[in-house]
Amino acid sequence: MSNLRARLMAAAALLFTLFLLPTSPAAAGGFAAAPTASPTFHWGVATSGFQVEGHNPDSNWKRYVDATAPTGKNDPVNDAVNFWERYPEDIQRAADMGVNTFRISVEWARIEPTPDQYDEAALAHYDDIINSIRAHGMTPMITMVHYVYPGWLADRGGFLSEDAIEHFGRFADLITQRWGGPGQDTLWVTFNEPLVFFGHEVEIGLINVADMPRFLDNIARAHRLGYEAAHRANPATMVTTNEAFLPAVTGITDTMLLNRVADALDYVGIDYYYGVAANNLTTINAAFGKFAAVRPQPEGIYEAIQHFAGAFPGKPIYIVENGMPTDNGVRTDGVERGDFIKDTVFWLQRARADGYNVIGYNHWSLVDNYEWGKYAPRFGLYTVDVLSDPQLTRRPSSGVDAYRQAIADGGVPADYHPVLPLAQCSASTIPDSCLNPPNPTGPRALLR
Secondary structure, three states: OHHHHHHHHHHHHHHHHOOOOOOOOOOOOOOOOOOOOOOOOEEEEOOOOHHHOOOOOOHHHHHHHHHHHHHHHOOOOOOOOHHHHHHHHHHHHHHOOOOOEEEEEOOHHHOOOOOOEOOOHHHHHHHHHHHHHHHOOOEEEEEEEEEOEEHHHHOOOOHOOHHHHHHHHOOOOOHHHHHHHOOOOOOOEEEEEEHHHHHHHHOOOOHHHHHHHHHHHHHHHHHHHHHHHHHHHHOOOOOEEEEEEEOHHHHHHHHHHHHHHHHHHHOOEEEEEEEOOOEEOHHHHHHHHHHHHHOOOHHEEEEEEEEHHHHHOOOOEEEEEOOOOOOOOOOOOOOOOHHHHHHHHHHHHHHHHHOOEEEEEEOOOOOOOOOOOOOEEEEEEEEEOOOOOOOOOOOOOOHHHHHHHHHHOOOOOOOOOOOOOOOOOOOOOOHHHOOOOOOOOOOOOOOO
């Protein structure tokens, strides 16, 4: 999750209030059913290296945090929740919920601390993490770059440099051969949210807004290298780059990257967090850093699926990230994480019943983490008081039991009705969302 993404959502909410809504290419009423869904649904949890591992090496983000934390602008990252050392217990927690897919990112800065010199100890440690995921019966989903790259690459211009493409290609070859060979059922994400990645690079002062075309050109080229590397290692593997669903503007953002690499996507990765609707303009709170004041809109995940199914016909759809923040464990609207999860699963079941080829869902996140500058926004199934608890105690939220039950049952009970109020005229598609809103009384399919 990204605070920047939340602010983009707030901007979308403002556009909505001003009636500047481009129509999405996916119309709610005109979608033809996708191919039959995968027989094995991916129930997942998600993390990213810099946000949970701790013991962070020199990188673009480590430099930024080290420079801004002493000023009070940001929280120090410290050792986050120390997943680097405590991964056995966290992987066990995921397995105990019945999770069958575990998303991590591997830190390029840790693996290649100096150009062309790979750290064998770091690689061996990732071997242990990935082997533990597999040993618990889970499929690893590995993100190659989750906003973070080595400090030495930052010195060369980051992803504006030709060095980035060349070195990333070699890095992708290394990790896909090591963790994605024949017989290894690894799922891959090349770049986490490229557009938000660009925004973060602007935010931390490494590039300028005018650099967007060159940055995205290079990310598209690098994605193809990652895609090709993964398929050299295992022709049967599946690769994506995930995109944040931003109501009102996703039809435009598709053209900026996903459309350009559509032929190098085995599945479409979606990150869905917030909706914007006539009766839900709370997203504007994100513009002021009040992320937990944004009312969740779980049925928007159905609309996100509709959009991407229409925009990329024939591609399976995977919800790579979805979650709900609290402010240090508190929500003023009182929404419980367990209810949010059950409502979300309800709409995933509706989507599958309506013929959308949804193959997986990852909850962001397994544990609370460093949300790109702050520890206050908490998304974890397990909550951790990073700044005040030196023991980094993991405490289960109501989401743990709710997620465990949903996984075991392949969904929510037959008589379940969504807890949260439905949106009116969602900004996802206008006027289609007003004329044909998601139907809460329609059939549901089991997610297995």
